[in-house]
Amino acid sequence: MHVQAKFSNNLNIFEYSIVIRKIFYLGPPGSFSQEAAEIFGSDLVPVRSISEIFHKISVTGDYGIVPIENSIEGPVNETLDGLFRHEDIYIVDHVEIPIEIFLASNCDTENIRRIYSHPHAIAEAGDYLERTENIEVIRTSSTSEAAKLASMDEAGAALCSMKAAQHYGLANTVKIESKSRNITRFILIGRERNVEGSRHIILCVIPDRPGSLHSLIGVLASRGINMNMIYSRPLRDTIWKYYFYIEFSGKLDEDLLLTMGKQSLRILYKGSFKCCR
Numbered sequence: 001m002h003v004q005a006k007f008s009n010n011l012n013i014f015e016y017s018i019v020i021r022k023i024f025y026l027g028p029p030g031s032f033s034q035e036a037a038e039i040f041g042s043d044l045v046p047v048r049s050i051s052e053i054f055h056k057i058s059v060t061g062d063y064g065i066v067p068i069e070n071s072i073e074g075p076v077n078e079t080l081d082g083l084f085r086h087e088d089i090y091i092v093d094h095v096e097i098p099i100e101i102f103l104a105s106n107c108d109t110e111n112i113r114r115i116y117s118h119p120h121a122i123a124e125a126g127d128y129l130e131r132t133e134n135i136e137v138i139r140t141s142s143t144s145e146a147a148k149l150a151s152m153d154e155a156g157a158a159l160c161s162m163k164a165a166q167h168y169g170l171a172n173t174v175k176i177e178s179k180s181r182n183i184t185r186f187i188l189i190g191r192e193r194n195v196e197g198s199r200h201i202i203l204c205v206i207p208d209r210p211g212s213l214h215s216l217i218g219v220l221a222s223r224g225i226n227m228n229m230i231y232s233r234p235l236r237d238t239i240w241k242y243y244f245y246i247e248f249s250g251k252l253d254e255d256l257l258l259t260m261g262k263q264s265l266r267i268l269y270k271g272s273f274k275c276c277r
């Protein structure tokens with residue numbers, strides 16, 4: 001895939017034209033992340049965690065696909081923190097994937113004693129799980145890892161995609177979460193920043209005093225720019241201090257970033273993308 005962007009100013013936003021090479025994704029094969037990665041390329045490499053994807057991109061300069069938010073469960077904190085911790089990794093593109101979750105096993109549904117899945121999928125299937133009894137719920141690194149483990153457990157089942165169920169030979173599948181309201185947003189990340197599109201992501205650390213968040217987002221309000229999402233996450237190296245993850249849509253220019261930068265101790269512009277909503 002070919003991504004192009006034009007924008008240039010003294011905020012280190014540069015022109016580029018890139019060809020997507022290797023893409024790291026949360027494996028093993030059969031994960032929803034793999035479905036998202038297939039949209040951008042075919043040289044796909046499974047790894048064990050989202051943090052490992054960030055690390056691999058830093059070391060190799062290749063690309064990665066990571067989930068950023070689910071419509072039911074909310075933000076993927078490991079991704080937000082990865083974007084904050086890796087200053088050299090940016091948003092290259094964005095895609096939304098409908099998530100259809102199946103309970104997949106090799107035994108009859110009434111004989112299931114253990115359900116494996118990724119914490120996000122467990123939360124997304126919360127309505128179903130709260131009606132089950134005497135079943136242990138086991139967290140795994142991905143829904144495809146869950147399918148792999150369930151295939152080796154005769155009383156085990158996975159919450160996973162139909163693709164993962166088929167890949168690991170889980171014959172009994174029951175749909176428990178429909179894709180009408182369950183969507184996960186994924187971002188393609190790499191070392192070049194995309195600056196085209198109406199949706200933007202910035203990360204800010206602001207002074208810990210009355211009104212500082214009000215002043216920061218007041219910059220958006222005064223320009224009629226809509227803030228779509230805001231989350232605070234711990235800074236980690238300083239206890240009880242936070243950074244803010246902010247998504248907004250509208251016109252982005254250097255002056256807006258500089259004005260927001262004046263209200264911040266630190267500001268990172270991670271990139272822009274087209275958004276269907």
Ligand SMILES: O=C(O)C(=O)C[C@]1(C(=O)O)C=C[C@@H](O)C=C1
Nearest residue numbers: 031032033067118120142143184
């Ligand atoms: O486990 C997977 O299949 C993933 O790709 C991860 C992930 C997530 O982290 O949100 C992606 C989509 C689903 O919402 C559930 C799990």
